[in-house]
Amino acid sequence: MTLLVYTANRVSDGVVVFLAEDDGWLEIPRPSGVIRGADMEMRMKAVAEAAEEAAIVVSPYPIEVTDEGGEIRPVSLRERIRAYGPSIHPEFAKQWPIADKGY
Amino acid sequence: MPLLKDGKRVADPWVHVADEVAVPATGAVIVGLKRWRHERASLLKRGDPVGVRLKSMHTASDVADDLDHLGVVALALPVFTDGRAYTNARRLRERHGYRGEIRAIGNVLPDQYLFMLRCGFDAFEVRAGDTEKDWDKAVQAISVFYQPAADGRESALSLRHRTPGA
Amino acid sequence: MYQYDELDQRLVDERVEQFRDQVARRLAGEITEDEFKPLRLMNGLYLQLHAYMLRIGIPYGMLSSVQLRKLAQITRKYDRGYGHFTTRQCLQLNWPKLSETPDILAELAEVQMHAIQTSGNSFRNVTADQYAGAATDEIEDSRIWAEIIRQWSTLHPEFSFLPRKFKIAVTGSPHDRAAVRFHDIGIVIHKAPDGEVGFEILVGGGLGRTPMIGQTIRAFLPKKHLLSYLEALLRIYNLMGRRDNKYKARIKILVFELGIEELQTLVEDEWNRNKDGPLALPQAEIDRITRQFSAPPWQTPASAPNQPVGAVHAFENPAFEDWERVNVAEHKQPGYAIVNLSLKALDRVPGDLTAAEMDAVADLADRFSFGEIRASHEQNLVFAHVRQDDLLPLWRSLGVLGLSTPNLNMISDIICCPGLDYCALASARSIPVAQRISMRFQDIKRQHNIGELRLKISGCVNACGHHHAGHIGILGVDRQGEEFYQITLGGNAGENASIGKIIGPAFASADVVDAVEAIVATYLAIREVGETFLEAYRRVGAAPFKQRLYPEPNHAVA
Numbered sequence: 001m002t003l004l005v006y007t008a009n010r011v012s013d014g015v016v017v018f019l020a021e022d023d024g025w026l027e028i029p030r031p032s033g034v035i036r037g038a039d040m041e042m043r044m045k046a047v048a049e050a051a052e053e054a055a056i057v058v059s060p061y062p063i064e065v066t067d068e069g070g071e072i073r074p075v076s077l078r079e080r081i082r083a084y085g086p087s088i089h090p091e092f093a094k095q096w097p098i099a100d101k102g103y
Numbered sequence: 104m105p106l107l108k109d110g111k112r113v114a115d116p117w118v119h120v121a122d123e124v125a126v127p128a129t130g131a132v133i134v135g136l137k138r139w140r141h142e143r144a145s146l147l148k149r150g151d152p153v154g155v156r157l158k159s160m161h162t163a164s165d166v167a168d169d170l171d172h173l174g175v176v177a178l179a180l181p182v183f184t185d186g187r188a189y190t191n192a193r194r195l196r197e198r199h200g201y202r203g204e205i206r207a208i209g210n211v212l213p214d215q216y217l218f219m220l221r222c223g224f225d226a227f228e229v230r231a232g233d234t235e236k237d238w239d240k241a242v243q244a245i246s247v248f249y250q251p252a253a254d255g256r257e258s259a260l261s262l263r264h265r266t267p268g269a
Numbered sequence: 270m271y272q273y274d275e276l277d278q279r280l281v282d283e284r285v286e287q288f289r290d291q292v293a294r295r296l297a298g299e300i301t302e303d304e305f306k307p308l309r310l311m312n313g314l315y316l317q318l319h320a321y322m323l324r325i326g327i328p329y330g331m332l333s334s335v336q337l338r339k340l341a342q343i344t345r346k347y348d349r350g351y352g353h354f355t356t357r358q359c360l361q362l363n364w365p366k367l368s369e370t371p372d373i374l375a376e377l378a379e380v381q382m383h384a385i386q387t388s389g390n391s392f393r394n395v396t397a398d399q400y401a402g403a404a405t406d407e408i409e410d411s412r413i414w415a416e417i418i419r420q421w422s423t424l425h426p427e428f429s430f431l432p433r434k435f436k437i438a439v440t441g442s443p444h445d446r447a448a449v450r451f452h453d454i455g456i457v458i459h460k461a462p463d464g465e466v467g468f469e470i471l472v473g474g475g476l477g478r479t480p481m482i483g484q485t486i487r488a489f490l491p492k493k494h495l496l497s498y499l500e501a502l503l504r505i506y507n508l509m510g511r512r513d514n515k516y517k518a519r520i521k522i523l524v525f526e527l528g529i530e531e532l533q534t535l536v537e538d539e540w541n542r543n544k545d546g547p548l549a550l551p552q553a554e555i556d557r558i559t560r561q562f563s564a565p566p567w568q569t570p571a572s573a574p575n576q577p578v579g580a581v582h583a584f585e586n587p588a589f590e591d592w593e594r595v596n597v598a599e600h601k602q603p604g605y606a607i608v609n610l611s612l613k614a615l616d617r618v619p620g621d622l623t624a625a626e627m628d629a630v631a632d633l634a635d636r637f638s639f640g641e642i643r644a645s646h647e648q649n650l651v652f653a654h655v656r657q658d659d660l661l662p663l664w665r666s667l668g669v670l671g672l673s674t675p676n677l678n679m680i681s682d683i684i685c686c687p688g689l690d691y692c693a694l695a696s697a698r699s700i701p702v703a704q705r706i707s708m709r710f711q712d713i714k715r716q717h718n719i720g721e722l723r724l725k726i727s728g729c730v731n732a733c734g735h736h737h738a739g740h741i742g743i744l745g746v747d748r749q750g751e752e753f754y755q756i757t758l759g760g761n762a763g764e765n766a767s768i769g770k771i772i773g774p775a776f777a778s779a780d781v782v783d784a785v786e787a788i789v790a791t792y793l794a795i796r797e798v799g800e801t802f803l804e805a806y807r808r809v810g811a812a813p814f815k816q817r818l819y820p821e822p823n824h825a826v827a
């Protein structure tokens with residue numbers, strides 16, 4: 001089954017954020033943001049659209065992820081770079097040492 | 104559409120007549136270019152003022168020979184990023200010497216008022232919520248102009264090289 | 270260099286406040302992203318993969334040390350302590366907050382800088398020769414004309430919503446260092462047989478999806494008509510340029526569809542009506558701008574002894590000699606030299622400079638080059654006026670900063686766009702490819718043996734890395750989520766401009782450096798004495814390179 005998480009850029013500073021079920025927009029994708037079932041999908045979509053309307057985030061969209069024991073990893077290279085930071089600046093990495101996991 | 108003229112919301116004496124609607128017997132009307140071309144004689148016979156609406160792909164030369172008869176030339180901006188109307192307005196003013204009203208219609212936004220004013224527009228069909236205050240803010244935002252244009256505002260070039268006493 | 274007068278300053282200050290208001294409306298949710306986007310783009314503010322990106326204009330690449338220090342301070346205070354020099358001689362900040370961009374712009378305005386029209390469908394930063402005012406072959410200083418164009422094209426009321434972006438470059442030398450043939454309008458300063466100086470106007474060049482070389486629309490234009498002619502040309506483009514398809518909206522497509530003669534007729538007709546109007550340049554204005562680009566107070570040849578480049582201190586130090594041969598160019602003033610600062614050392618991101626380096630470069634510019642710095646479209650920096658007897662101490666100081674790699678125009682002097690590490694439009698990464706190629710060719714002796722070889726990398730078809738104009742061009746493509754790289758050969762940006770030709774199927778990321786290596790090996794095997802890569806390629810064509818890169822499959826088995 002394809003796992004999806006909503007992502008966007010925050011309006012105030014442009015930073016990449018991911019929607020989590022109870023915590024709103026976080027800089028790191030959380031298991032609670034992974035969409036499970038049609039109900040949740042509609043709910044998250046509505047939350048995302050409302051956040052766009054309220055000028056909290058820009059152009060939210062769902063991305064495909066994998067859940068590796070609670071570690072949520074985007075599937076596409078573009079989304080991995082968005083999630084972790086530029087591959088040439090490991091010192092900016094938001095989550096884990098890129099050297100360990102690569103892109 | 105509310106009309107802004109000289110920075111004031113004014114009652115619009117003109118009525119837009121859509122292409123498929125009959126022209127009313129009296130009153131000032133703005134019609135499409137095609138109708139103007141086909142019904143020119145009867146439109147002039149009415150005795151009331153006539154204006155023409157140009158789409159953005161039309162050019163000033165499409166009405167150049169008729170300008171003496173036209174009280175308004177309305178230039179459409181289907182989207183505000185379609186910049187052809189700016190050139191058409193300048194050509195109407197500067198090449199053809201048109202002194203009647205040049206009206207902006209379509210996607211007319213405050214952030215563009217000043218550019219339009221400079222190109223010779225003097226009437227603006229604006230969005231319902233756009234106020235005289237928006238107008239004032241927009242046209243006062245910038246007071247230095249590098250380019251001579253159709254509005255007579257003095258360019259930086261001319262300010263810098265004014266002959267003293269001239 | 271050009272100093273703002275009260276009018277220039279007021280315009281920039283007012284523009285900052287106008288943008289501050291637009292940002293406030295966005296942050297308050299009064300306008301949507303769709304409404305805000307064109308407004309922010311008119312002020313050089315993008316939204317990229319990780320954050321906003323602010324592109325600061327550096328008109329014709331000229332910076333004072335004061336400005337460079339301000340840029341350093343801005344990157345420290347509002348960003349992550351570095352900036353990226355682009356192929357339009359601009360500086361990009363990769364991490365500004367939207368809420369702070371008005372403050373950044375206000376600080377820039379304090380040092381006579383701005384980000385007006387560094388994006389959007391209007392005139393972009395006007396570029397010029399980075400050796401202007403110093404080159405030996407210069408007819409006239411291109412910066413004078415680039416500044417005149419900068420002013421005319423700033424907030425132009427008629428041309429702020431062109432069909433597409435519009436790039437203008439000027440060269441005052443016949444040897445074109447500004448890639449003018451790949452611009453919407455390229456301007457070449459000429460001297461007529463009677464001694465009058467004027468312009469050749471080229472139109473319709475460009476890179477992107479449909480690379481084209483500019484064609485001459487006017488062989489000679491008298492100086493005072495420059496702006497009236499440009500206005501006529503832009504007017505025809507504004508009316509006739511395609512607006513139905515963004516990929517066909519650049520003026521190069523109009524030139525292609527109409528033909529240069531037809532366009533010329535239309536422009537001449539428009540121009541003849543207006544040429545003696547208010548845009549005709551008064552001599553007083555030309556003089557006013559020219560004065561601001563007058564030569565710095567060079568010392569007399571007696572106090573700055575003229576020694577042919579290559580002869581100074583060479584005996585002392587072969588590394589210095591390498592640097593001087595490769596990175597230092599001849600200056601028109603006896604006793605002086607032009608020094609290129611390479612931003613392409615092994616471990617660098619091409620075109621990036623940290624805040625500390627900016628400060629250090631500003632200090633060196635004060636000491637060695639009259640406090641001025643230029644950015645080149647090749648993403649390097651230039652000290653235009655260095656005394657020849659200062660070359661050795663300057664070289665030592667640059668060495669400490671890691672800015673003295675003697676690789677100008679060599680294979681590791683790579684033009685490289687930000688690619689998928691930053692850019693929202695990218696198909697693949699480009700910086701890591703540049704770094705891997707630099708690593709592979711790190712032996713500087715080997716680079717010097719290979720000689721001039723301009724390698725340019727773009728992360729997508731938009732071609733910001735000028736790959737079409739590279740002797741070797743590399744274009745990142747996305748193959749079902751995998752990074753692949755298409756290679757073109759034979760492009761060139763100078764006065765003998767050419768567009769590179771695709772050599773064959775794209776290479777996987779892991780194979781692309783080997784492919785470059787194979788191309789270089791082929792060149793070394795076929796070159797004749799003294800022949801550069803480009804000359805060799807032009808002589809033999811693609812065949813030997815193809816053979817080496819794509820050996821015939823063995824059909825015997827089948």
Ligand code: SF4
Pocket residue numbers: 686687688689692693694695696727728729730731732733734
């Ligand atoms: S070439 Fe493509 S990837 Fe590179 S900076 Fe331009 S748009 Fe981005």
